Amino acid sequence: MTESVLVGSDLVVTRSGEQILDGVSLSVASNATVLVQGPSGAGKTTLFNVLGLLEAPESGTLHVDGRDASALSERERAALRRSTIGFVFQDFQLIGDLTARENAALPQEHAGEPDPEWLDTLFDRLGIAALGGQYPATLSGGEKQRVAIARALANRPEIVLADEPTGQLDPATADAVLDLLFGMQASAETALIVISHDPQLAPHFDERLQLADGRLVEHEHNDEQPPQTPSSETS
Numbered sequence: 001m002t003e004s005v006l007v008g009s010d011l012v013v014t015r016s017g018e019q020i021l022d023g024v025s026l027s028v029a030s031n032a033t034v035l036v037q038g039p040s041g042a043g044k045t046t047l048f049n050v051l052g053l054l055e056a057p058e059s060g061t062l063h064v065d066g067r068d069a070s071a072l073s074e075r076e077r078a079a080l081r082r083s084t085i086g087f088v089f090q091d092f093q094l095i096g097d098l099t100a101r102e103n104a105a106l107p108q109e110h111a112g113e114p115d116p117e118w119l120d121t122l123f124d125r126l127g128i129a130a131l132g133g134q135y136p137a138t139l140s141g142g143e144k145q146r147v148a149i150a151r152a153l154a155n156r157p158e159i160v161l162a163d164e165p166t167g168q169l170d171p172a173t174a175d176a177v178l179d180l181l182f183g184m185q186a187s188a189e190t191a192l193i194v195i196s197h198d199p200q201l202a203p204h205f206d207e208r209l210q211l212a213d214g215r216l217v218e219h220e221h222n223d224e225q226p227p228q229t230p231s232s233e234t235s
């Protein structure tokens, strides 16, 4: 049985008296791919922030890589976030006056663990090896997204969280970016949690969660196991 790398239980977030997350519970296996869907305003980005330790829930518990995040100080949560989670933000969030390579290297710098060979590997696999010296303003949306993916994976995180990673891309580039994200997820053995409106993404994921009004209203497992061979009962 694969162990869970992320376990949220009864997560609640309230803003201005309104429940934005209303008792969300979920468990993500260490190599699972999970798609979180839901209409605008359902609470997807809020869930992304909570699962990514960017925002503390008002109540409920969250275990990340076996550690109870609710019991940690702000500083400890930041350290846990840096060491276990890679983020791909909807708007890339690349720093304009750093090159692509410098942007992707940031998590390694923050952790004090430079690993230029791994960055080379990431840039190669993502097809952006030639773009390392360029600044974000000179990159296309798809190229920026690839740099953002390289940055998310720079520290070999256990969990990658991606908020609408294909939202700003044309369909062909979106497909290419998704392929890369899945390819990297499989080879780096991370859990991949993607938030997206796009219903076409669903078949690619092991699990699909549907959020509505801050609640998890559906949880589907996509069983792609090959059909079982007839059991020994006939032999």
Ligand SMILES: Nc1ncnc2c1ncn2[C@@H]1O[C@H](COP(=O)(O)OP(=O)(O)OP(=O)(O)O)[C@@H](O)[C@H]1O
Residues within 6 Å of the ligand: 015, 016, 020, 038, 039, 040, 041, 042, 043, 044, 045, 046, 047
């Ligand atoms: N800082 C805030 N203060 C008050 N309400 C907020 C705040 N941030 C988000 N909300 C509200 O919380 C609800 C959920 O927002 P959230 O961004 O998590 O939804 P979402 O599912 O990601 O939406 P979208 O798909 O449009 O990005 C929305 O009704 C939003 O208006």
